[in-house]
Amino acid sequence: MNYRDKIVLVTGASRGIGKELVKYFLANEATVLGLSKSDFSCDGKYFHYSCDISKGSNIHSTFRKIVKDHGRIDIVINNAAVLTSQYAMIMPIQNAEDMVNTNLLGTFFVSREAVKIMRKFKHGRIINIGSMAASLEPMGDSIYAATKAGVRTLANVMSREFSKLNITCNTLGVTAIETDMLNQLPREKIDEIIEALPVPRYANIDDITNVIDFFASDKSSYITSQTVYLGGIN
Amino acid sequence: MKVGEIVKNVVQEVVDTLPESDRFIVDNKTILFGNGSEIDSMTLVSVIVDLEEILADQYDKEMCLTDDRAMTREISPFDTIQTLVDYIEELSKQI
Numbered sequence A: 001m002n003y004r005d006k007i008v009l010v011t012g013a014s015r016g017i018g019k020e021l022v023k024y025f026l027a028n029e030a031t032v033l034g035l036s037k038s039d040f041s042c043d044g045k046y047f048h049y050s051c052d053i054s055k056g057s058n059i060h061s062t063f064r065k066i067v068k069d070h071g072r073i074d075i076v077i078n079n080a081a082v083l084t085s086q087y088a089m090i091m092p093i094q095n096a097e098d099m100v101n102t103n104l105l106g107t108f109f110v111s112r113e114a115v116k117i118m119r120k121f122k123h124g125r126i127i128n129i130g131s132m133a134a135s136l137e138p139m140g141d142s143i144y145a146a147t148k149a150g151v152r153t154l155a156n157v158m159s160r161e162f163s164k165l166n167i168t169c170n171t172l173g174v175t176a177i178e179t180d181m182l183n184q185l186p187r188e189k190i191d192e193i194i195e196a197l198p199v200p201r202y203a204n205i206d207d208i209t210n211v212i213d214f215f216a217s218d219k220s221s222y223i224t225s226q227t228v229y230l231g232g233i234n
Numbered sequence B: 001m002k003v004g005e006i007v008k009n010v011v012q013e014v015v016d017t018l019p020e021s022d023r024f025i026v027d028n029k030t031i032l033f034g035n036g037s038e039i040d041s042m043t044l045v046s047v048i049v050d051l052e053e054i055l056a057d058q059y060d061k062e063m064c065l066t067d068d069r070a071m072t073r074e075i076s077p078f079d080t081i082q083t084l085v086d087y088i089e090e091l092s093k094q095i
Helices: A016-027 A056-069 A093-121 A142-165 A187-195 A205-216 B003-015 B041-059 B081-093
Strands: A007-011 A031-036 A046-050 A075-078 A124-131 A167-174 A227-229
Touching: A007 A016, A007 A093, A016 A031, A016 A205, A046 A056, A056 A093, A075 A093, A093 A124, A093 A142, A093 A167, A093 B041, A124 A142, A124 A205, A142 A167, A167 A205, B003 B041, B003 B081, B041 B081
Parallel strands: A007 A031, A007 A075, A031 A046, A075 A124, A124 A167, A167 A227
Antiparallel strands: none
16 A cells, blocks of 8 residues: 555554564655654654653653644554563563553553544544454463553544544554564464464564555545454454 | 633634534633533543643643543533633643
């Protein structure tokens, strides 16, 4: 899909799925605004904003700058997330809090700040990157799965609040994809989960962008509050 | 610009985006919330977001109009244009 004249904001832009999405949108002529804690640069129409997604006040001030710099956002990809997979009884407190603050509250604050801009144009697309963990509920992922289930619920509730503004909110539940986040997990455990899927293979970036293209396009104007899982997960 | 004018202008601008049959002329007695309100809750949300943006520029400081101070008052700041103006003026003195 061509994104010429579209401004796309991607959180967690400096690595993993976010970095791949930045490259995809740039290759398809979008202007891309990337948010992440670490510095990152890219050739083309890429504008990086250093922002700690786990802090609401940091997100608010970043969007104040974005509105002054660009004045508009068409599409938001809420991708930023952190993951610690650990049994509940031995999960470090800080890691649990980081997951809630980044994955759940970060998605909430980014969405609402973006909508404050989108509402003036009566058009917008919010696309949350969810996870198979929210559906499969694997051991060790109690907090991570809960935050990703929460991301889906955020989209569903926000879709009601924003529908009159012609802003849709949908979630893409991704399966495992080769990223640095995956390296934090025991590979045998992931292989076992993937082998049990109706489509037993790892996801690739095309699987993700195919769904994002639909959610981002005008063809999905009547589609909101929906979650699409990859790999045959319900 | 005075707070009263800012609030009236913002509400009028939002009201002017409504379908023609729902539009009206805003004045100090316009009811914003509760019984007799002439705007729905999402329209009031738009008004609040616009006001917070304008007031942040005006005072060079973020002003939250919906925190506990506002929501726990016996008389809601969102009853009418006038109560909202009074509340913002009160907040502005604390900046």
